[in-house]
Amino acid sequence: xxxxxxxxxxxxxxxxxxxxxxAYGCGKTEVxxxxxxxxxxxxxxxxxxxxxxxxxxxxxxxxxxxxDAAGIRVVIPPGSQAFSDLPIIVPEIAGMLAPPAGTVxxxxxxGDDVGARALASFRPLxxxxxxxxxxxxxxxxxxxxxxxxxxxxxxxxxxxxxLRVTGVVANTHLIEETTEDVILRxxxxxxxxxxxxxxxxxxxxxxxxxxxxxxxxxxPEPVLRLRRRxxxxxxxxxxxxxxxxxxxxxxxxLGKPTxxxxxxxxxxxxxx
Amino acid sequence: xxxxxxxxxxxxxxxxVRAGCRHFFGYPITPQTEIPEYLVKRLxxxxxxxxxxxxxxxxxxxxxxxxxxxIRCMTSSSSPGISLMAEGVSxxxxxxxxxxxxxxxxxxxxxxxILPAQSDYFQATRGHGHGDYQxxxxxxxxxxxxxxxxxxxxxxxxxxxxxxxxCADGMIGQMMEPVEFAGEPDALPPNExxxxxxxxxxxxxxxxxxxxxxxxxxxxxxEHNLKLKAKYDDIAAKxxxxxxxxxxxxxxxxxxxxxxxxxxxxxxxxxxTAIDDVRAEGLRAALFRPITLNPFPxxxxxxxxxxxxxxxxxxxxxxxxxxxxxxxxxxxxxxxxIEFHGTAGGVVPSPDEVAQKIRExxxxxxx
Numbered sequence: 001x002x003x004x005x006x007x008x009x010x011x012x013x014x015x016x017x018x019x020x021x022x023a024y025g026c027g028k029t030e031v032x033x034x035x036x037x038x039x040x041x042x043x044x045x046x047x048x049x050x051x052x053x054x055x056x057x058x059x060x061x062x063x064x065x066x067x068d069a070a071g072i073r074v075v076i077p078p079g080s081q082a083f084s085d086l087p088i089i090v091p092e093i094a095g096m097l098a099p100p101a102g103t104v105x106x107x108x109x110x111g112d113d114v115g116a117r118a119l120a121s122f123r124p125l126x127x128x129x130x131x132x133x134x135x136x137x138x139x140x141x142x143x144x145x146x147x148x149x150x151x152x153x154x155x156x157x158x159x160x161x162x163l164r165v166t167g168v169v170a171n172t173h174l175i176e177e178t179t180e181d182v183i184l185r186x187x188x189x190x191x192x193x194x195x196x197x198x199x200x201x202x203x204x205x206x207x208x209x210x211x212x213x214x215x216x217x218x219x220p221e222p223v224l225r226l227r228r229r230x231x232x233x234x235x236x237x238x239x240x241x242x243x244x245x246x247x248x249x250x251x252x253x254l255g256k257p258t259x260x261x262x263x264x265x266x267x268x269x270x271x272x
Numbered sequence: 273x274x275x276x277x278x279x280x281x282x283x284x285x286x287x288x289v290r291a292g293c294r295h296f297f298g299y300p301i302t303p304q305t306e307i308p309e310y311l312v313k314r315l316x317x318x319x320x321x322x323x324x325x326x327x328x329x330x331x332x333x334x335x336x337x338x339x340x341x342x343i344r345c346m347t348s349s350s351s352p353g354i355s356l357m358a359e360g361v362s363x364x365x366x367x368x369x370x371x372x373x374x375x376x377x378x379x380x381x382x383x384x385x386i387l388p389a390q391s392d393y394f395q396a397t398r399g400h401g402h403g404d405y406q407x408x409x410x411x412x413x414x415x416x417x418x419x420x421x422x423x424x425x426x427x428x429x430x431x432x433x434x435x436x437x438x439c440a441d442g443m444i445g446q447m448m449e450p451v452e453f454a455g456e457p458d459a460l461p462p463n464e465x466x467x468x469x470x471x472x473x474x475x476x477x478x479x480x481x482x483x484x485x486x487x488x489x490x491x492x493x494x495e496h497n498l499k500l501k502a503k504y505d506d507i508a509a510k511x512x513x514x515x516x517x518x519x520x521x522x523x524x525x526x527x528x529x530x531x532x533x534x535x536x537x538x539x540x541x542x543x544x545t546a547i548d549d550v551r552a553e554g555l556r557a558a559l560f561r562p563i564t565l566n567p568f569p570x571x572x573x574x575x576x577x578x579x580x581x582x583x584x585x586x587x588x589x590x591x592x593x594x595x596x597x598x599x600x601x602x603x604x605x606x607x608x609x610i611e612f613h614g615t616a617g618g619v620v621p622s623p624d625e626v627a628q629k630i631r632e633x634x635x636x637x638x639x
Contacts, residue, residue, distance in 0.1 A: 024306075025279055025448060056302045056386050057446040083618070085302040085386045140277045140450075142286070143313065174277050174450040232447050233620040234541040 024111030281306030332360030342471025362401030366485030387618020
């Protein structure tokens with residue numbers, strides 16, 4: 001448990017490689033991108049790899065300009081291959097699994113056990129380098145609404161990646177129809193999954209507008225404030241499908257990161 | 273039913289199950305693969321049958337076989353796969369068999385790319401397979417609407433014994449939105465298509481039935497085509513659907529407008545954002561959104577055009593090089609100036625881009 005107001009470094013102490021896995025569509029990419037931006041904001045060197053070999057749209061490569069601007073190294077398939085649906089794993093990822101001191105590598109892994117298979121080829125490196133493998137859970141997604149279903153997914157991910165899940169991230173929401181009740185029920189489910197798997201609930205990811213509500217502030221777990229980065233085209237500023245600017249939010253101009261812009265305030269928990 | 277967060281493709285799969293569909297035949301292709309992926313998990317839970325066929329050609333012929341037996345069934349694919357199905361769809365239409373086909377459109381031509389497009393409009397509404405046949409084409413603009421149209425798709429297919437295509441751009445399939453499945457789990461009773469007088473199966477003493485598209489006698493084939501034509505005319509008279517996004521929100525005909533946009537699917541949502549933006553600047557624009565691409569709502573569009581103030585123009589926006597715009601011109605019959613803006617390749621116009629075009633057409637200063 002991290003007390004409210006503790007330095008962010010204690011929220012995420014010293015992990016060097018954080019791989020996010022979970023059921024298809026559970027929000028791994030949003031969590032990965034927001035986590036990378038958060039860590040960067042708190043002075044860490046951050047690199048993020050898009051290991052998604054499953055999803056054809058809304059991958060973290062869509063937010064690359066945003067992350068470039070924040071000084072985050074983005075490792076994605078080169079050139080037009082980034083727009084393909086081929087299972088491309090770039091060789092730089094091997095290097096990311098043993099990051100230098102002061103650098104955190106965030107791996108955005110594809111959904112389900114099928115997506116997690118991308119990790120298996122790096123298993124010796126991941127295992128020996130020390131790693132965190134966090135299962136992201138959105139309880140409002142199909143096949144994710146019970147402890148049994150989430151544990152089944154965890155087993156399948158372990159079988160295909162040959163790596164053990166070391167933590168859980170609660171990420172329950174209904175996008176614009178999210179309510180506090182939806183979030184809190186999701187946290188309960190995530191806690192139950194974590195308890196059943198004997199791993200900690202590492203983060204509660206909460207959309208910006210709920211991060212400061214009393215109920216969310218009262219949560220004992222670290223809270224990661226989320227700004228929606230993967231936007232549908234009618235909410236986007238720029239054309240979708242062209243490089244990078246793809247999912248820049250209409251209300252958030254690109255540029256140098258500032259705490260206000262990224263929804264991060266200094267000090268405190270992830271949400272300050 | 274609590275709301276769940278679903279990808280359009282998954283939601284379409286669940287909607288099919290709830291519409292009583294228990295038989296799916298298909299072949300994977302981006303960006304629709306989540307439909308079979310969802311159904312391969314879901315159909316066994318309800319005693320259904322999922323078959324991954326060896327090709328799209330096989331898929332559509334399996335659909336034809338199942339439909340011929342009076343079994344509610346469907347397939348799904350994306351543009352190149354739909355091209356492969358053309359012959360089978362022509363046969364199914366000729367045999368007057370009900371089925372639902374989903375096309376989650378991607379950018380073409382050829383292998384093209386995996387990003388969203390609307391460039392199969394001609395294919396869906398005009399020139400898919402050979403012969404004088406038509407497919408009913410429904411175009412959802414949100415995940416929730418995709419769900420709602422799925423039940424309608426099966427109802428229309430069975431009412432008219434005709435293939436129905438749910439035609440969406442890949443964005444609809446890939447995006448996630450909260451969705452609710454209204455009513456009973458099985459909106460239509462599973463596998464009861466009312467094929468009492470036409471479906472094949474065990475004869476049990478009844479008269480022999482034949483599902484056939486071969487008519488060697490020219491007179492007979494002419495008669496068959498006239499019968500199909502009468503059915504298509506009936507569909508056109510009864511089944512057009514559209515939305516007018518007017519000055520007073522969604523209300524039909526609320527207030528006046530100087531420019532009428534026409535768009536469907538994802539493009540229509542982008543146009544709505546653009547319209548909201550320019551209305552804030554005092555520009556009066558509205559949107560006509562066809563929900564049925566075939567039958568195309570010609571009469572309703574013409575009425576919406578006639579309501580444009582003065583000699584205001586019509587502005588058609590598509591994620592194609594200009595396909596629906598031909599139907600828009602047919603509806604106008606030369607009475608209005610028709611402007612067009614389109615993109616291809618998976619490039620999706622932004623609301624700002626559409627808003628800027630609106631300002632140009634209306635002669636307003638750039639924002």
